[in-house]
Amino acid sequence: MYVQQPVQGGIQPVGGTQIRRQDLLNQRRFAMRIDEAGRRRSRALRQGGAPSIKRGDGLELDEIRAFQQGDNPRHIDWRVTARSGDLHTKQYRQENETPVYLLLDLSPSMNFGSVHSFKSVLAAQLAALIGWSYRRSRRRLGAVVRINGELHGIRAGEDDALMHLFAIACGAVQGARMQAERFADALNLFAxxxxxxxxxxxxSDFQGLDEDCDTPLTLLRRYGGFAIRVRDALEILPPNDSLPIRTGSGKSWVSRGRLAQHLEELDARFEHAAMQGALNVQEFCTGEDLSAVKAVL
Structure with missing residues (x-):
């Protein structure tokens, strides 16, 4: 592994192969920078008269359901009403009441990196940036962490949930051989x-996707969530020559053609999963500036 030159400006990716608590704590200042940039954009939009997707009274859309006695007639959704033939109304909730959930995948395939860091280190840094940003907004955080062959669930509202998430993530055992919980199991718990x-x-790098993931992904459609795909440079542009890999029995080689075919299959499974779960996709590569994380906040 070689170390890439530091990113000038932006958000510097953490390097190395180990997830360190101090690195996760340090993401707080970057989250503050992202939040401040977001407030400047919000002010510019208001001054320019551009429409906002959120209501000005601190409320956001929770669901659209059949009209019930006592509902506010001003919130009737006339488009849904016309389409269904029955009165429907929009229900709102306070923005800061909406919980935030993270599924952080630190399974064995994430313990890989050819540039700057392992994918697992990058994934943990992204989780920390998102967690700190929402904590500043006083949002309740919940999480599922897939690590060391186990699943850890953190319910929204749990005391110091973000610190609990950091403690679990820093407990990753590098090179451990154990029966890992399937990605489908993690998605089921998450849903x-x-x-x-x-x-x-x-x-995640989403390498654990299989047909059993379809059901929980369908359940997640209602949230319009984000699939944050973490990749290494070699997974985007394979080398021209064969690639050496280490296995339990020693060193072997994988041809470029075989690797390219494998990566194409992973891409196809990921695209299917994103459509199945109606997920918004954002990709990050090891060693790259992470400023694009603001697009998912």
Missing amino acids: QLCHGGADAYII
Whole structure:
């Protein structure tokens, strides 16, 4: 592994192969920078008269349901009413009541990197940036962490949930050989924990996708969540020559053609999953500036 030159400006990616608590704590200042930039953009939009997707009274859309006695007639959704033939109304909730859920995948495939850091280190840094940003907004945080062959669930509203997430992430055992929980199991637990208009983020390389993931992904459609795909440079542009890999029995080689075919299959599975879960996609590569994380906040 070689170390890439530091990123000038922006958000510097953490280097190395180990997830360190201090690195995750340090992301707080970057989250503050992102939040301040967001406030400047918000002010510029208001001054320019551009429409906002959020209501000005601190409320956001929770759901659209059949009109019930006692509902505010001003919130009737006339488009849905015309389409269904029955009165429907929009229900709102306070913005800071909406929970935020992260699925952080630190499974064995994430313990890889050819540039600057392992994918697992990058994923943990992204989770920290998102977590700090929402904590500043006083939002409740919940999470599922897939690590060391186990699944850890953190319910929204748990005391010091972000610090709990950091403690779990820093417990990664490098090179450990164990039966890992399937990605589908992680998605199922994630879908169970998410509720009521939650903001959902899945941070992974998505190499564990299979047909059993379709059902929980369908359940997550209601949240319009984010698939944050973490990749290494070699997974985007394979080398021209064969690539050496280490296995339990020693060193072997994988041809460029075989690797390219494998990566194409992963891309196809990921595209299917994103459509199945109606997920917004954002990709990050090891060693790159992370300023684009503001697009998902």
